[in-house]
Amino acid sequence: xxxxxxxxxxxxxxxxxxxxxxxxxxxxxxxxxxxxxxxxxxxxxxxxxxxxxxxxxxxxxxxxxxxxxxxxxxxxxxxxxxxxxxxxxxxxxxxxxxx
Amino acid sequence: xxxxxxxxxxxxxxxxxxxxxxxxxxxxxxxxxxxxxxxxxxxxxxxxxxxxxxxxxxxxxxxxxxxxxxxxxxxxxxxxxxxxxxxxxxxxxxxxxxxxxxxxxxxxxxxxxxxxxxxxxxxxxxxxxxxxxxxxxxxxxxxxxxxxxxxxxxxxxxxxxxxxxxxxxxxxxxxxxxxxxxxxxxxxxxxxxxxxxxxxxxxxxxxxxxxxxxxxxxxxxxxxxxxxxxxxxxxxxxxxxxxxxxxxxxxxxxxxxxxxxxxxxxxxxxxxxxxxxxxxxxxxxxxxxxxxxxxxxxxxxxxxxxxxxxxxxxxxxxxxxxxxxxxxxxxxxxxxxxxxxxxxxxxxxxxxxxxxxxxxxxxxxxxxxxxxxxxxxxxxxxxxxxxxxxxxxxxxxxxxxxxxxxxxxxxxxxxxxxxxxxxxxxxxxxxxxxxxxxxxxxxxxxxxxxxxxxxxxxxxxxxxxxxxxxxxxxxxxxxxxxxxxxxxxxxxxxxxxxxxxxxxxxxxxxxxxxxxxxxxxxxxxxxxxxxxxxxxxxxxxxxxxxxxxxxxxxxxxxxxxxxxxxxxxxxxxxxxxxxxxxxxxxxxxxxxxxxxxxxxxxxxxxxxxxxxxxxxxxxxxxxxxxxxxxxxxxxxxxxxxxxxxxxxxxxxxxxxxxxxxxxx
Numbered sequence: 001x002x003x004x005x006x007x008x009x010x011x012x013x014x015x016x017x018x019x020x021x022x023x024x025x026x027x028x029x030x031x032x033x034x035x036x037x038x039x040x041x042x043x044x045x046x047x048x049x050x051x052x053x054x055x056x057x058x059x060x061x062x063x064x065x066x067x068x069x070x071x072x073x074x075x076x077x078x079x080x081x082x083x084x085x086x087x088x089x090x091x092x093x094x095x096x097x098x099x
Numbered sequence: 100x101x102x103x104x105x106x107x108x109x110x111x112x113x114x115x116x117x118x119x120x121x122x123x124x125x126x127x128x129x130x131x132x133x134x135x136x137x138x139x140x141x142x143x144x145x146x147x148x149x150x151x152x153x154x155x156x157x158x159x160x161x162x163x164x165x166x167x168x169x170x171x172x173x174x175x176x177x178x179x180x181x182x183x184x185x186x187x188x189x190x191x192x193x194x195x196x197x198x199x200x201x202x203x204x205x206x207x208x209x210x211x212x213x214x215x216x217x218x219x220x221x222x223x224x225x226x227x228x229x230x231x232x233x234x235x236x237x238x239x240x241x242x243x244x245x246x247x248x249x250x251x252x253x254x255x256x257x258x259x260x261x262x263x264x265x266x267x268x269x270x271x272x273x274x275x276x277x278x279x280x281x282x283x284x285x286x287x288x289x290x291x292x293x294x295x296x297x298x299x300x301x302x303x304x305x306x307x308x309x310x311x312x313x314x315x316x317x318x319x320x321x322x323x324x325x326x327x328x329x330x331x332x333x334x335x336x337x338x339x340x341x342x343x344x345x346x347x348x349x350x351x352x353x354x355x356x357x358x359x360x361x362x363x364x365x366x367x368x369x370x371x372x373x374x375x376x377x378x379x380x381x382x383x384x385x386x387x388x389x390x391x392x393x394x395x396x397x398x399x400x401x402x403x404x405x406x407x408x409x410x411x412x413x414x415x416x417x418x419x420x421x422x423x424x425x426x427x428x429x430x431x432x433x434x435x436x437x438x439x440x441x442x443x444x445x446x447x448x449x450x451x452x453x454x455x456x457x458x459x460x461x462x463x464x465x466x467x468x469x470x471x472x473x474x475x476x477x478x479x480x481x482x483x484x485x486x487x488x489x490x491x492x493x494x495x496x497x498x499x500x501x502x503x504x505x506x507x508x509x510x511x512x513x514x515x516x517x518x519x520x521x522x523x524x525x526x527x528x529x530x531x532x533x534x535x536x537x538x539x540x541x542x543x544x545x546x547x548x549x550x551x552x553x554x555x556x557x558x559x560x561x562x563x564x565x566x567x568x569x570x571x572x573x574x575x576x577x578x579x580x581x582x583x584x585x586x587x588x589x590x591x592x593x594x595x596x597x598x599x600x601x602x603x604x605x606x607x608x609x610x611x612x613x614x615x616x617x618x619x620x621x622x623x624x625x626x627x628x629x630x631x632x633x634x635x636x637x638x639x640x641x642x643x644x645x646x647x648x649x650x651x652x653x654x655x656x657x658x659x660x661x662x663x664x665x666x667x668x669x670x671x672x673x674x675x676x677x678x679x680x681x682x683x684x685x686x687x688x689x690x691x692x693x694x695x696x697x698x699x700x701x702x703x704x705x706x707x708x709x710x711x712x713x714x715x716x717x718x719x720x721x722x723x724x725x726x727x728x729x730x731x732x733x734x735x736x737x738x739x740x741x742x743x744x745x746x747x748x749x750x751x752x753x754x755x756x757x758x759x760x761x762x763x
Contacts, residue, residue, distance in 0.1 A: 023740075091740060095738055096737065097737055098737025
């Protein structure tokens with residue numbers, strides 16, 4: 001099987017996610033875009049595992065999922081607490097930590 | 100010269116010689132620490148400690164007289180003081196005729212001056228008190244206690260100086276007397292002139308001390324020991340150049356401490372201290388430490404004829420400088436100070452003559468200790484009577500008002516100018532005879548200068564006597580510097596007593612000391628006195644020549660000063676020599692131009708370099724970093740998305756770099 005289509009899809013998803021992180025203001029959307037980037041990488045990992053006939057890439061993908069789950073827990077908690085104090089979920093409003 | 104005598108361990112009273120300086124030192128500590136509780140009795144403790152020291156000194160002296168001359172050089176080692184590698188210095192004392200002579204002089208004259216100070220420094224002396232009242236001390240009793248503490252400290256340090264049996268202990272005492280001298284010159288702390296004079300004395304002494312220190316370093320480097328006995332026994336191993344360097348460096352030390360050319364300028368300024376200090380430290384004892392140093396190290400000087408010539412020439416230059424400047428001053432204490440400079444010049448000249456003069460230098464030192472201390476105490480008594488005025492032009496006719504001071508001062512005066520059969524006649528004439536006893540140009544230069552200075556001495560001392568004790572009472576129409584009228588009066592007995600004793604010493608010391616054979620007594624320390632037989636002038640002629648010059652000096656002084664009224668304000672303008680003498684023969688001007696000004700310029704240049712160069716570099720670096728950081732800080736905008744963009748950009752760069760390395 002040819003990995004080209006899978007890798008193209010993976011690259012496309014990653015690009016979409018990266019652009020979303022850069023241009024969207026809503027923290028939830030930014031967060032979802034990060035998940036999209038992680039999963040794009042997962043896709044390419046699984047693809048290469050399949051091509052090489054080894055399980056390393058799949059194991060790595062599971063690790064990424066676990067880390068992503070933990071990250072979601074912490075990230076959403078932060079977003080929630082920021083929203084409670086500032087009544088806003090825009091990442092541009094959370095700019096107190098600067099020069 | 101004979102070989103140095105064997106050094107024996109000290110026995111009997113001499114083994115307790117450490118008490119000589121321990122007693123005054125302990126007294127000084129008590130007086131310093133006891134505070135105002137000691138005000139009532141502190142001065143008597145000070146007097147008592149020096150008297151006890153004197154008594155012990157006499158006991159040791161009598162014991163030493165009882166043994167044969169070759170057994171009189173003894174040492175006692177108290178403990179190992181400094182043991183560091185090959186340097187091993189004992190706290191050891193050398194009790195020999197030379198150190199005992201000094202012990203008796205220091206404690207004897209010191210006792211008299213301590214007693215005198217009880218009266219002179221008294222808080223509320225009748226009709227006086229300018230000394231104390233003019234100064235805003237919280238309690239004059241405290242100042243008297245402090246005075247005695249410092250005076251005791253001086254006596255202790257001076258005794259350490261002369262008793263030590265090695266160069267390190269000598270240096271300890273040397274610095275100790277320097278400290279005491281500094282404290283006592285600046286005793287009237289609230290007078291800027293006294294503070295400046297103290298600093299000046301300290302700094303100029305430092306110059307000399309550096310010389311002494313380097314000489315000691317050299318000795319240790321070359322011989323590996325600093326004990327007198329070992330150094331003197333092995334000094335012959337060194338090369339001529341090294342010995343010459345050591346003699347010259349020791350001479351530099353002696354010049355600093357003894358106010359010799361070219362370091363003489365501090366001594367007259369030191370008269371800012373209380374008069375008893377001038378008498379004890381800056382006339383009788385401390386300033387003679389240089390003479391002691393050269394006499395003590397005579398085995399080194401014996402080996403260097405060039406070194407001795409330099410010593411003698413320094414003495415000649417100084418005795419002329421002192422005598423010339425002494426003629427021009429109106430300040431009674433400064434005249435006496437320059438007289439001291441001049442007389443110590445005689446002593447340095449004497450010890451510079453080598454074996455023919457060591458004992459004569461010490462002889463003159465002793466007689467000078469009596470009559471110059473007496474003269475200073477007399478001057479103090481006059482100041483006491485004249486509201487602390489020192490300007491002789493304001494005096495006049497005081498002989499009738501203060502008969503005891505007049506007579507004692509007069510005897511000291513006669514002794515100083517070498518009146519026949521008084522102290523100075525024996526000691527000074529002996530030096531001049533020995534000076535003429537040299538061969539060739541040295542005899543003429545040394546002897547001629549010494550004779551000329553004897554005439555000048557007679558002139559300036561006669562001038563001082565006439566202006567102070569004779570003539571019209573110029574003070575009648577004047578007011579004292581403190582705004583009150585003068586009421587001259589005789590000083591109390593506690594002051595006149597020491598003056599009378601010192602006057603007796605001035606009269607008889609020379610005769611007694613030469614009759615009992617001071618030279619033989621000192622021979623174990625200084626070697627036998629060599630009589631010169633083929634000098635430029637026979638011995639029989641010299642006393643008459645000196646006497647003629649002295650008489651001429653007295654006569655000229657009488658004609659110039661005694662026969663016409665003395666102007667109250669000093670006349671201006673005056674001839675060139677007088678103008679030069681009034682300005683210390685430009686010694687201060689030379690010091691200022693040659694050393695002080697370049698020093699100040701150098702300091703300023705260094706400060707500029709430090710401020711602009713070193714500090715500029717450091718400060719510039721810090722400012723650059725700070726400014727750069729302030730700009731870089733602007734990158735922290737607080738916008739999360741811009742951080743994300745930079746992370747993405749960074750990641751892309753890293754990946755691109757990896758790819759470039761992998762496939763490029």
